[in-house]
Amino acid sequence: MTGSTHTVTNQATPLVGYDVFATDRALTEAVARHLPAELREEAAAELSGLGRSCGSAQVQEWAAQAEGEPPVLRSHDRYGHRVDQVDFHPAWHRLLGKGVAAGLTAAWSRPGGHVRRAAAFLLWTQVEAGTTCPLSMTHAAVPALRADPALAAEWEPRLTSTVYDREARPAHLKAGVLFGMGMTEKQGGSDVRANTTAARPLAEAGTYELTGHKWFCSAPMSDGFLVLAQAPGGLTCFLVPRVLADGGRNVFLIQRLKDKLGNRSNASAEVEFAGTWARRVGEEGRGVRTIIGMVAATRLDCVLGSAGLMRQAVAQAAHHTAYREAFGRKLIDQPLMRNVLADLAVESEAATTLGLRLAAAQDAAEAGDERERALLRLAVPAAKYWVTKRCAPLAVEAAECLGGNGYVEESGMPRLVRESPLNSIWEGAGNVQALDVLRALTREPAALDAYLTEVGGARGADRRLDAAIRDLLTDLADLSHAEARARRLAERLTLVLQGALLVRYAPPEVADAFCAGRLGGDGGAAFGTLPATLDLASVVERARPVA
Structure with a gap:
């Protein structure tokens, strides 16, 4: 009774x-742009099926259940x-199963796999971000394992499987497996060379016994883990199976689950190794180089993930x-709210467009395109720095709407x-990314060449973008005191790249708003400060989630 x-x-419908x-529309256009013609129809149908699942009441209910009942050790x-x-x-397992099946x-096992998988990942993040951690770790383990x-x-066939098997059994008895990762230790954090976990060689070639700890271990329920430990030859990458081939449990002692900010559905743990059996991945002493492929994939x-949020x-x-009224008008029709929404929409589209462009570069690099591989070397840490930094203020402003x-x-x-805030911290916080950008600029000239070729494709199309490119070149010409300026360089590199992509591919009203607010100095620190003379109504209408 009421x-x-x-x-x-005067309430919105769910x-x-x-x-x-x-x-x-930004995502559908990016997928079509970056896939060969023969794959577009199939990919669109596949992604639309996932999109309907993501928007369904059933999957949204599972997400709320998984978030409301955190994992228990x-x-x-x-x-x-x-x-x-x-x-x-149980809702967590249903969601994870759907993510694997999707x-x-x-990505590594089919044509256009990285673009298709990037779009699906962006969709799935919007449902329940907690399951994206094991999905990301499993996806990213493939390039690291290819060192051996x-x-x-x-x-690799188990990692790229679309079968989810939650049972703790030997990997060779499973059709599909999940991977986690353990790199950081309490005394070192991002400085993994300070790790103290020791790896003692065993009689069987390539096998070791680990003793030590990991301060953060992602997805501790996984079937296997890539970890770093100090072998006689230096810091080395290892594969630690959760269950041994004979069915016995490996020594993998979960000390506690982290009580962390962010999603509540996923588990992150502190773990101890005490005579833990492991297989070496790659050469002794080259652990960072071996695992860097995994890090690059998770950074993308x-x-x-931030674009999805x-x-x-x-x-x-x-x-x-669009439903709520105040002072006699729909909020979406009021000039100031329209400005806020348009500013948010432009930021979101820029993140999506850049994310899918980098996924396309990954597909091309896998096919042997060295220029695209070089572009990734610079653009991934720059994008990781800036896009993830923009996620938190956007989410807060959207909630305020x-x-x-x-x-x-x-x-x-x-x-x-x-x-x-999670993605800004995970896989190296802002300073780590900015310094990695600086390393790419100073040590790998092909990376900057590839970047300049990419943004050069848009020169002459917008005066504000042209001016921003000139200013960036001036900044890059003098890298004195570069470490103190590394964040500023990473920001400008990303904004110019986003601007170039939007000028080339987005509708004029979106590119105009981005260049005005991000490159032309016509926007403020807060969202909702775009020039009123822009076509903001079209920008907002493009962003509305309506068929």
Whole structure:
């Protein structure tokens, strides 16, 4: 029964029962742009199917259940035996199974795989970001394992499988596996060369016994882990299976699960190794070089994950304001709210466009294109730095568009806000990325050449972009005191690249707003400060999640 004073009016309908892919014009256009003609129809149908699933009431309910019931560590069984098991809500397993079935770990095994998988990852992040961690780790393990062809031949078919098998069994008995990662230790953090975990060689060639700890271990319920440890020849990469070939549990002691900011559904753990069996991956002493392929892949996922969070925040804000009235008008039609929404939409589209361009570069690099590989070397850490930095303020501003409703957990906006800083910290925080950009600039001239070729394709199309390119070249000509300026360089490199891509591919009103607000000095620090003379209504309409 409803009280006489509780008639519900002037509220938005739930954003549910829609195709998250088909209603995202920036994403659909990017997928079509970067895939060969013969793959576009199949990919669009596949992604639209995933998009409808992402927008369904059932999957959104699973996401809320997984978030509302965090994982629990069960260190011992009822008899006192150590089991080190992490128990998840059934909804978590349903979501993870859908992510695996959607090909989120299968990019390496099909044509156009990275573009298709990037689009799917961006969609899936909008449902429940917690499951993206094991999906990302599993996807990214492939390039690291390729340092050892025998290991790659054994594990890659399982890693790229679309079968989710949650049971703790020997990997050779499973059709599909998941991987986690353990790099950082409490005394070193990003300085992995300070790691103290020791690896003692065993009698069987390539096998070792590990003793030590990991301060952060991603996805501790996984079937295998890539970890760094000090072998006699120096810091080395190792594969640690969760279950040994004979069915016995490897020594993998979960000390506790982290109580962290961000999603609540995923598990991150502190783990101890005490006589833990491991296989060496790559050569002794070359652990960083071996695992860097995994790091590069997960850094790109940070860009894509942030783009997904941005897109969902903008979709929710645009949907709410299209229904909500204040002072006699729909919020979306009011000039100041329209300015805010347009500014948010431009930021979101720039992130999506850049993320898919980098995924296309990964496909090309896999096919042997060295220029595209060089572009990734500079553009990935720059994009990881800037796009992930923009995610948090965008999510907060989008939540504000809902007013008090955006501060209520049921709206889903607080979940986006909590998750929004994660990708900036994961896989190397801002300073780590900015310094990596600097290393690429000073040590790998082919990377800068590839970048300048890319942005040069848009020269002459917008005076503000041309001016920004000239200013960037001036900055790059003098790298004195470069370390102190590394963040500024990473920011400008990304903004110029985003501007070049939007000028070439986005509708004129989107490119115009980006160049005005990000390159031309006509925007402010806060969202919603674009020049009123721009076609902001068209920008907002493009961003609305409607069929």
